[in-house]
Amino acid sequence: MIGLENVSYGYGDGELLSGITLDLSPGSFHFLTGPSGSGKTTFLKLCYMELVPTAGHVRAFGRDVREMDRDDIARARRRIGIVHQDCQFLDHLSIAENIALPLAVGGRAGPDDAENLDALLGWVGLGNRAGALPPELSGGERQRAALARAVIMSPDVILADEPTGNVDWEMSKRLLSLLAELNRMGKAILVATHDLNLIRAAKTKVNARVLRISDRRLQLAGADL
Amino acid sequence: MIGLENVSYGYGDGELLSGITLDLSPGSFHFLTGPSGSGKTTFLKLCYMELVPTAGHVRAFGRDVREMDRDDIARARRRIGIVHQDCQFLDHLSIAENIALPLAVGGRAGPDDAENLDALLGWVGLGNRAGALPPELSGGERQRAALARAVIMSPDVILADEPTGNVDWEMSKRLLSLLAELNRMGKAILVATHDLNLIRAAKTKVNARVLRISDRRLQLAGADL
Amino acid sequence: MVPPTGFTAQLTVFSAAAMAFLAVFALALSLAAGRLADRWTSELARSATVRISAPQGQIEAQTRAALGVLQTTPGIASVRVLDKDEQQALLTPWIGQGLPLDVLPLPQLIEVVGDETGYDSEGLRQRLAAEAPGARLDDHARWREPLVRAAGRLRDLGLLSILLITLTTAAMIVLAAHAALAANAQVIRVLRLIGAQDSFIVHAFVRRFTARAVAGATLGTGLGMLAVLLLPDAPETAGGLAAGIGFRGWGWLWPLAVPLLAGFVAFWATRLAALRSLKELS
């Protein structure tokens, strides 16, 4: 559903990523690893169209990003759930409202949302913090809320950037199983992480491919994990 | 140097931490673990006097926090290096200026600072990003910069909240060895983390005690790691 | 989606209110100056005197001729021949009461009152010279002109302040909108990232901001009108300017334009600022 074809990107001074080709097809599960500063977040930004590649083509849902106008991009983003590395919330809305925000923005708020929202909050362990404002949450709670917001629209693609960086191991496994379940329903999932344990745990549940950014290129890291 | 005596704290609705007693003495190395939302960050905030306990006493460098005025607290903070969970920078200053900020604020800027700063930047792997603004850094780079800022004043106590949440394993070990070295120089160190591998790795280098927040109390978690 | 409070919100409301207040004052001043100029112009222009001095026997004939000319001059409302008593009353300050005016060959005075449109005094003068050689028109121009000019300048100054205040208001609202949008950069970024279309975001901000500016300006206008109303009322005498401060009749509708204008400026300022800051995000 999102395809990169020979994509390169640099922030100005030299290339950071180059010659990257990847296809996120329905039902695929990818992990993205690489040293800090190697370009994982940059890669995800290319996928959700915050950045436009300096060379090559990014296709989202069949259309080249360069040919999409701003509203096309907005509409495409509603089909992509994103967990940002630094979770971004509206600080004046409660965490429940923040999680439900994509529904409001997409004009898709419906009658059974309240129920869905409660179930989702329970799943990420925020049931009793629903009314808190984002600054009143702990780091891990914020990350879980960000994941909840990413999946509430039941998007076709889920991109998660270090979704377990501040979460303990038990919670990480729980979040992973949520992602695995969504994956089994046919969603394409890409998780950037440096937590090799998480990748190992995932391999027992889903058929995940591990990608590694090294030397500006994307490599398949397989057996060594 | 920082001592907690029977400390309790709650954000209003019930207690989050209760009856906590701990002494961070020179040369000690503590890890703080606990599930997400258990109160690790809150505990650190008590240590660096952002929060005042609802019961019990916190002593910093021999004085009770409740008896210190705002300037006393500011002065005490200069002797405590803090890595925040969500790294906080001045977004309009370059990363090098941000790291040097405690020197400027403490009025301690000296002639050999430039050299120190360069060495420190090199150590945390940010030598070539010194001139970048904080929003232009990757998540892991920001965490490393935060650690650099915490140690530049050569403080007596270092409190780090998930300093390796966004950093890969190689870099984590490197940062750990920096902390271990400082510890050998007599600094008291407290690291909140959920990364058990990090704790295991540390045990080979320093004599670290592992504390665990569970059921609102602080427990010594020893042999099970 | 837009934070409901905060200092930038207060700033928008307050600056709109303050500038509206000042604008209402300037408007009142300017309208008053305008009225004053009109009054001085018309009152002084309307009353003029024709003096007929001629040998005793011709006076009556020339008076009749002059009256004929005056009555056929467009822009003159009424013409009245002064009788001896009135003339005597006019002269008393100068020559005292003991004078036998009946026996003196006094000139005849005619009071001329123009209507709103006024008359062409140069033309009238020429026609009088032709028809009644002894008639002299004194239209008090020497007295009138500086006063009219002063009132006119006062009106110009009022209009200038309105212009300045309007421009300042507009600039202030534009900047307040920018400041508020800058303070809400995070909100805009998050909304954009979760798939909100530009129109959705812009609409949310524009609605909020226009409402704030209109509310502030309405408040300021209301207070301004109240203050103008409460200005101590000077007696309606010749000086007249101070007496005239305030609105009259339909004039009360003028200040109502202020909130509309503020709303208009806020609408476009927010819209353009929001679109611009959105353009920086992909």
Next chain:
Amino acid sequence: MVPPTGFTAQLTVFSAAAMAFLAVFALALSLAAGRLADRWTSELARSATVRISAPQGQIEAQTRAALGVLQTTPGIASVRVLDKDEQQALLTPWIGQGLPLDVLPLPQLIEVVGDETGYDSEGLRQRLAAEAPGARLDDHARWREPLVRAAGRLRDLGLLSILLITLTTAAMIVLAAHAALAANAQVIRVLRLIGAQDSFIVHAFVRRFTARAVAGATLGTGLGMLAVLLLPDAPETAGGLAAGIGFRGWGWLWPLAVPLLAGFVAFWATRLAALRSLKELS
């Protein structure tokens, strides 16, 4: 430590400039109105007329008596007895030229010019009645008062606008300081967390803000003074108000108070706002 630019910075500078500009204008208007009121008061108060009508034989004696009274009245600068020609010129508009004034028992006119302090006309009237029963003082009060009152009210209005503009400026600067501090909450928090003392943080902001407000106000004052200077110069005629807009001599120093005031307000507003937002952080 304080971000050098951004919309809140621009807002501070701009609102200080705009309000300073308006304040200079209001100041010019108010000073002009004040001068006008003074001029009307003194010019009209200073010229008065004493008319002596008495039987032919007594005129000279009474004139002398009146002169004696006038010359010993404090507040009178000069006294002059009009000769026949002057009196004739004054009368011509009313009675024409053909009149043998020499033979008429005309009253004697004395022109009285007061000095700056003015004289007590009621007291003068009574003394004249006692010494020269035929003397009547005409001090044009009926003409003067409304004009003086109008100019006085104009001056009051100018002062009122200055007051309003000053208050608005102050409030605007206070709010802009608050908005800028709110926008810099992160900066304050970070500085406090790394051990900066309150005085250090407050100082950094206060310095920046005061400088911005003073710079803005200086700019606005400069532009305002330039604009006042460029106002088309009306001829110095009787109407006089418009001609008087602008500063005279030492008056040019007045507007220089505006930036000082702006700086003062900015200093205290930023200081208090910074201290308040620091109090929320431990």
